[in-house]
Amino acid sequence: MTGTIKRGVSLYSFQNETFLGKMTLEDFIRTCAEMGATGIEVIGEQTFWGWPEQPVPENKITDWHALMTKYGTVPVAHDAMLDYKRYNGRVMALDEQVASMKRDIDFAAALGMRFVRSLVSVSPEVLVASAPHAEEKGIKILLEVHAPLHFDHPWIVRHAEAYEKSGSGALGFLPDMGMFLHRFPPVWKERFIRNGAPRHIADYIEKAYEDRTLSEYIVMNVREMGGEGAAMAMAETLRHNAAYEPKRMLDFMGRIHNVHGKFYEMTEDLVEPSIPYDEIVQVLKQGGYSGYICSEYEGNRWIEDAHPVESVEQVRRQQAMLARLIDEPVATTNSSARAA
Amino acid sequence: MFDQHMICEDTVANVAENGAAIGFSFGARLPYYRGLGLSMVEDVAVTLDGEAIPREAVRLTLRGRTWTLDEMENEHGDRWNFGEVATVTVLQDGGLSAGEHRLELAERMRISYLPFVPTTRCVKTISLAA
Numbered sequence: 239m240t241g242t243i244k245r246g247v248s249l250y251s252f253q254n255e256t257f258l259g260k261m262t263l264e265d266f267i268r269t270c271a272e273m274g275a276t277g278i279e280v281i282g283e284q285t286f287w288g289w290p291e292q293p294v295p296e297n298k299i300t301d302w303h304a305l306m307t308k309y310g311t312v313p314v315a316h317d318a319m320l321d322y323k324r325y326n327g328r329v330m331a332l333d334e335q336v337a338s339m340k341r342d343i344d345f346a347a348a349l350g351m352r353f354v355r356s357l358v359s360v361s362p363e364v365l366v367a368s369a370p371h372a373e374e375k376g377i378k379i380l381l382e383v384h385a386p387l388h389f390d391h392p393w394i395v396r397h398a399e400a401y402e403k404s405g406s407g408a409l410g411f412l413p414d415m416g417m418f419l420h421r422f423p424p425v426w427k428e429r430f431i432r433n434g435a436p437r438h439i440a441d442y443i444e445k446a447y448e449d450r451t452l453s454e455y456i457v458m459n460v461r462e463m464g465g466e467g468a469a470m471a472m473a474e475t476l477r478h479n480a481a482y483e484p485k486r487m488l489d490f491m492g493r494i495h496n497v498h499g500k501f502y503e504m505t506e507d508l509v510e511p512s513i514p515y516d517e518i519v520q521v522l523k524q525g526g527y528s529g530y531i532c533s534e535y536e537g538n539r540w541i542e543d544a545h546p547v548e549s550v551e552q553v554r555r556q557q558a559m560l561a562r563l564i565d566e567p568v569a570t571t572n573s574s575a576r577a578a
Numbered sequence: 579m580f581d582q583h584m585i586c587e588d589t590v591a592n593v594a595e596n597g598a599a600i601g602f603s604f605g606a607r608l609p610y611y612r613g614l615g616l617s618m619v620e621d622v623a624v625t626l627d628g629e630a631i632p633r634e635a636v637r638l639t640l641r642g643r644t645w646t647l648d649e650m651e652n653e654h655g656d657r658w659n660f661g662e663v664a665t666v667t668v669l670q671d672g673g674l675s676a677g678e679h680r681l682e683l684a685e686r687m688r689i690s691y692l693p694f695v696p697t698t699r700c701v702k703t704i705s706l707a708a
Contacts, residue, residue, distance in 0.1 A: 257661035323690040359691040539579035
């Protein structure tokens with residue numbers, strides 16, 4: 239199975255450069271190709287202005303395909319945003335949500351994508367009702383399993399059961415590796431300190447997280463230490479993040495078709511300090527995963543107040559790490575016991 | 579995120595009609611990793627030198643189209659795109675006086691999947707030449 243995992247990039251990674259107009263779509267595609275990351279994922283509305291309120295002009299779709307051909311890249315996923323609170327004062331009805339999902343499926347198909355990413359909060363009823371249309375278009379709808387949700391959460395279990403009951407192969411999962419937050423990210427800690435969190439409280443939170451202390455106890459303790467404002471905000475991040483186990487993906491491998499390589503920081507020696515990519519890639523190999531891991535750099539928001547944002551260099555480092563981990567042989571040390 | 583890019587401070591200018599200043603305008607962005615359909619932009623609150631501008635006095639212009647904030651709530655056919663600079667106009671007789679001002683912008687967004695309604699603020703000291 240070695241070497242079958244493929245590398246890609248979600249252009250979400252370059253949100254800083256996109257927002258400020260520093261790089262063009264062609265710059266991004268060329269940059270990804272140069273890194274050997276041949277799979278391209280987009281948040282459709284980020285890359286194509288107007289979507290979904292307005293249709294994307296035909297020439298933009300043509301340009302997209304021309305870029306894929308020119309740089310030898312492959313469209314992987316369109317991340318849809320089902321804005322079910324679009325109308326003031328009411329949530330969209332089931333049929334409206336399904337209609338919205340179908341439009342995103344058509345858009346993804348026009349871009350040559352294999353997958354539509356559904357936000358985790360979309361209900362199984364919407365996805366199951368959209369599945370026949372997805373099948374017709376050759377698209378799979380993947381629910382993004384994202385912290386604070388995880389594979390043992392009842393909401394995800396409900397989705398998994400609904401997918402099995404539907405019998406459709408067009409429904410699956412897209413796990414975001416941020417749910418395997420094994421250490422408190424150093425860039426988060428430093429930002430909260432710059433925002434005013436006392437260092438001794440920040441040190442306590444980091445250590446308590448490493449000890450796997452229940453988040454509610456940490457929040458209470460920080461309050462008792464006199465924490466307020468930034469210190470409380472730092473403690474409360476633990477209500478939305480946890481160190482779940484990568485091996486929990488193994489039970490769902492048949493429906494996992496894309497992976498978000500979320501990361502907050504890549505150090506110069508090619509390490510993500512908070513997310514255990516060595517373990518993650520081993521689990522994916524063990525599960526026979528052969529899809530893409532798409533880089534999702536989310537460090538910009540944590541450093542933009544104090545440091546230049548260097549998304550391209552950050553993604554380059556993660557891609558180098560992934561290339562090394564993907565090429566490593568599968569671990570033979572009691573891996574079956576770990577899966578049990 | 580992108581808080582410091584919400585107000586484009588170099589774009590502040592008085593708005594004149596028939597030779598008289600009827601207000602002032604500036605370029606503004608949404609502080610998020612997405613754009614947003616206009617019906618989901620709940621508020622664009624402007625505070626000038628510590629005084630809140632009434633909601634009715636604020637207009638938003640994108641690509642030649644202009645909305646009041648109430649009109650935006652029912653606009654389902656257009657959006658404030660990711661990184662797109664909109665023009666925020668504040669109707670205020672006489673516009674801005676020359677010199678330094680403290681301009682604050684707070685944007686409230688209704689994001690379907692977030693368990694809260696985020697409001698992000700940006701404060702800039704702006705300067706208008708005499």
